[in-house]
Amino acid sequence: MIRYVLLKIFSTIPILIGVSALVFFLMNVVPGDPIAIMQRDFIDPDALERVRREMHLDDPPMVRYVRFLKGMAHGDLGYSYKMRRPVSGVIATAFPNTLKLATCAALVSWIIGIAAGVASAVKPGSFLDNALMGFSLTGISMPTFWAALVLQYIFGVLLGALPVAGFDSWKHLVLPVAVLGWGQSGIVARLTRSSLLDAMRRDYIRTARAKGLRERIVISAHALKNALLPVVTIMAIQISSLLSGSIVTESVFGIPGIGRLAIGAIHNRDMPLLQGTVLFGTFLVIAGNLIADMLYGTLDPRIRYVKD
Amino acid sequence: MSLLEIRDLMITFQTQRGLLPAVSGIDIEAQAGEIVGVVGESGCGKTVTALSVMGLLPDRARTSGEILLDGTDLLGLTPEEMRRTRGTRISMIFQEPMAALNPVLTVGRQLTEPLVRIMGIGESEATEQAVRMLETVHVSGARERLSAYPHQLSGGLCQRVMIAMALIRQPRLLIADEPTTALDVTIQAQILDLLRELRDRTGTAILLITHDLGVVAELCDRVYVMYAGHVMEQGNVYQIFDDPMHPYAYGLMRSMPEAGRANTGREELYSIPGTVPDLMNMPSGCPFCPRCAESGPLCREILPQLVRISKGHAVRCWKYVGTHRAHDADRTEEREGARVAR
Numbered sequence: 069m070i071r072y073v074l075l076k077i078f079s080t081i082p083i084l085i086g087v088s089a090l091v092f093f094l095m096n097v098v099p100g101d102p103i104a105i106m107q108r109d110f111i112d113p114d115a116l117e118r119v120r121r122e123m124h125l126d127d128p129p130m131v132r133y134v135r136f137l138k139g140m141a142h143g144d145l146g147y148s149y150k151m152r153r154p155v156s157g158v159i160a161t162a163f164p165n166t167l168k169l170a171t172c173a174a175l176v177s178w179i180i181g182i183a184a185g186v187a188s189a190v191k192p193g194s195f196l197d198n199a200l201m202g203f204s205l206t207g208i209s210m211p212t213f214w215a216a217l218v219l220q221y222i223f224g225v226l227l228g229a230l231p232v233a234g235f236d237s238w239k240h241l242v243l244p245v246a247v248l249g250w251g252q253s254g255i256v257a258r259l260t261r262s263s264l265l266d267a268m269r270r271d272y273i274r275t276a277r278a279k280g281l282r283e284r285i286v287i288s289a290h291a292l293k294n295a296l297l298p299v300v301t302i303m304a305i306q307i308s309s310l311l312s313g314s315i316v317t318e319s320v321f322g323i324p325g326i327g328r329l330a331i332g333a334i335h336n337r338d339m340p341l342l343q344g345t346v347l348f349g350t351f352l353v354i355a356g357n358l359i360a361d362m363l364y365g366t367l368d369p370r371i372r373y374v375k376d
Numbered sequence: 377m378s379l380l381e382i383r384d385l386m387i388t389f390q391t392q393r394g395l396l397p398a399v400s401g402i403d404i405e406a407q408a409g410e411i412v413g414v415v416g417e418s419g420c421g422k423t424v425t426a427l428s429v430m431g432l433l434p435d436r437a438r439t440s441g442e443i444l445l446d447g448t449d450l451l452g453l454t455p456e457e458m459r460r461t462r463g464t465r466i467s468m469i470f471q472e473p474m475a476a477l478n479p480v481l482t483v484g485r486q487l488t489e490p491l492v493r494i495m496g497i498g499e500s501e502a503t504e505q506a507v508r509m510l511e512t513v514h515v516s517g518a519r520e521r522l523s524a525y526p527h528q529l530s531g532g533l534c535q536r537v538m539i540a541m542a543l544i545r546q547p548r549l550l551i552a553d554e555p556t557t558a559l560d561v562t563i564q565a566q567i568l569d570l571l572r573e574l575r576d577r578t579g580t581a582i583l584l585i586t587h588d589l590g591v592v593a594e595l596c597d598r599v600y601v602m603y604a605g606h607v608m609e610q611g612n613v614y615q616i617f618d619d620p621m622h623p624y625a626y627g628l629m630r631s632m633p634e635a636g637r638a639n640t641g642r643e644e645l646y647s648i649p650g651t652v653p654d655l656m657n658m659p660s661g662c663p664f665c666p667r668c669a670e671s672g673p674l675c676r677e678i679l680p681q682l683v684r685i686s687k688g689h690a691v692r693c694w695k696y697v698g699t700h701r702a703h704d705a706d707r708t709e710e711r712e713g714a715r716v717a718r
């Protein structure tokens with residue numbers, strides 16, 4: 069098991085390098101110059117040229133990339149052009165906000181998603197099932213920015229009940245969590261439903277009923293335990309992608325998190341910061357997959373058996 | 377009074393194509409301590425009958441008739457009463473023992489579950505009972521097995537665990553639906569021996585469902601031969617095996633490789649020509665008629681009654697009507713007879 073985890077961790081290194089290369093060179097083909105954007109009003113060409121040289125932006129891309137890789141190997145993600153601070157520090161300040169938003173959204177989506185999935189699967193085809201699945205599908209298919217705007221309009225503008233932007237109190241969390249949680253819970257609900265319906269058709273459910281167990285126990289102790297295996301995997305991947313920042317939600321609600329850092333970095337052509345946020349996200353997603361993998365192994369005795 | 381008495385049981389499924397009569401009025405009895413076989417080709421309604429006794433048919437099944445267990449009509453029970461009956465008075469084991477056990481729960485957990493969750497027995501006492509039960513079904517190293525998961529056990533062991541699980545609350549009736557079909561031959565024999573031994577020791581009646589006549593010959597006291605949702609012939613094993621009367625039963629016997637006879641391979645196995653009729657479009661007369669070499673014009677029109685041949689032996693075939701008395705006329709007499717015979 070430990071060997072397996074170590075192997076997985078080492079295998080993430082090439083992925084990280086690959087992603088960084090992709091981001092790095094993509095940024096280079098995009099027109100626009102960080103210096104020019106940084107100093108829009110300052111148009112003395114000589115000065116710009118000097119700053120460029122100081123920041124080594126006149127080196128060929130390959131040289132700069134190798135320099136960046138070297139830094140990364142030492143845990144140094146570089147210096148943000150715009151913020152004039154180390155990228156790791158910038159990420160560290162923004163992360164708590166994203167963390168708060170992501171955990172709340174994940175908890176909401178899991179609790180609602182699993183409850184809705186179970187309620188649907190218990191009476192497939194019923195009114196409740198159709199209503200819940202319709203609600204889930206809406207959550208999944210609705211564009212985030214649109215859902216955000218609608219909720220902002222209803223609760224912020226019409227009712228005046230909740231703040232539409234900022235991140236100062238728990239009230240500021242409600243709308244962004246609702247937007248993120250709706251979409252994510254839809255995914256969890258639909259997966260829980262189909263997985264539970266599949267489990268309920270199995271022979272061991274008939275056995276559990278033949279024992280005279282209450283239907284509630286048949287579902288919770290027998291069917292759900294099997295049905296949640298794939299759901300747990302999705303949940304681990306979900307939380308990792310939520311933690312790497314929700315660009316749209318954070319932008320619309322003005323939350324100073326990782327997602328907003330990334331979008332800001334794109335606007336400002338702030339290469340080091342953008343790379344930092346993307347790599348951070350990549351790392352989280354890989355970690356999420358690894359955790360999902362290990363969780364699956366501990367929850368499903370058949371898999372544990374194979375690995376040992 | 378019989379332990380189990382199924383009277384005129386009809387089971388119909390509502391399907392997209394229309395109503396499907398899976399079981400069309402069967403009568404089956406089992407006395408305490410008796411092993412009763414139900415045989416017939418695939419799709420004749422054996423499993424559905426068993427599930428109706430357990431109250432485990434899907435919602436789209438419609439049932440009529442009576443299923444008396446110790447005189448109580450199970451079909452008249454509320455779902456909650458039926459749930460209390462399962463596991464305590466009747467239990468069931470299934471064809472695929474591996475799939476019938478929950479893959480993510482330990483054997484111990486699955487064995488003790490009904491004791492702890494339903495009867496409220498403490499964990500440690502329940503564990504002791506589980507160990508004793510596993511020893512009863514001859515599982516070696518019983519205590520260690522409790523922490524095993526089903527995938528770590530062989531099919532035969534899984535079936536022993538299933539049997540232990542089914543008998544842990546000492547039911548009066550055990551329904552075994554093809555309990556050995558998925559197992560290889562030597563394991564099959566061991567499981568059959570175990571079932572016989574448990575019957576002898578505890579007096580539990582067993583309703584044994586199978587399409588394997590060898591299993592019936594090996595284990596059963598009495599047999600019902602089913603075809604397309606009807607009982608075609610019934611009798612004790614000697615009557616059925618030595619003197620099959622219905623052309624279908626007769627054909628089944630001939631299609632069975634005989635253990636006693638030296639099978640040199642010269643003789644090709646007999647198989648009944650034709651296929652089972654579509655239950656959706658059943659012929660109006662005898663369902664076996666299209667495949668029967670001896671059928672006459674009457675067979676195509678009207679389904680005959682069960683005709684009594686001798687005590688306990690009855691057959692549903694026009695060949696015997698008139699020469700023998702119709703079974704339905706003297707059912708009560710026959711039931712009395714069966715009880716006296718015990």
Ligand SMILES: Nc1ncnc2c1ncn2[C@@H]1O[C@H](COP(=O)(O)OP(=O)(O)OP(=O)(O)O)[C@@H](O)[C@H]1O
Pocket residue numbers: 389391396398416417418419420421422423424425434587655
């Ligand atoms: N849930 C169901 N819905 C609709 N029809 C069903 C259902 N279960 C069984 N049937 C039908 O009822 C008939 C009897 O099925 P059953 O499973 O009792 O056969 P069987 O005698 O046990 O056969 P086998 O030897 O293959 O197990 C079959 O025609 C089958 O298609």
Ligand SMILES: [Mg+2]
Pocket residue numbers: 422423424553
């Ligand atoms: Mg069957």
